[in-house]
Amino acid sequence: MPTKEEISAFIARMPEMFLPAKAAGLNTTLQLNLTGDNGGKWWIKIADGQCEVHEGETPSPQMTLISAAEDLYAVLIGEVNAISAFMQGKIKVQGDMSLALKMQTMFNFQA
DSSP states (O other), X not given: OOOHHHHHHHHHTHHHHBOGGGGTTOOEEEEEEEESTTOEEEEEXXXXXXXXXXXXXXXXXXXXXXXXXXXXXXXXXXXXXXXXXXXXXXXXXXXOHHHHHHHHHHBOTTO
């Protein structure tokens, strides 16, 4: 099981894993609400081919992803299929579902 520090470090590295060409024309804000002992809240701003990650909450995200920290981490590192995790209720999405699907292509999480 990953530690809170490992999960935080991984999320902080998301701008390095960002693929701007896959997010062309996108201007959005995403919220990650991770539950459990290793959880936390982060928001991701994607605009003008740039990606920024910040701790905390943003007032009006276009999509909020809710998951146990360990479950989302397993998806992001490729141990668990994202669609399977969603279908099993391990990942919940509020707002624009297409952004959750697009996350898989906008980031090279195995980097």
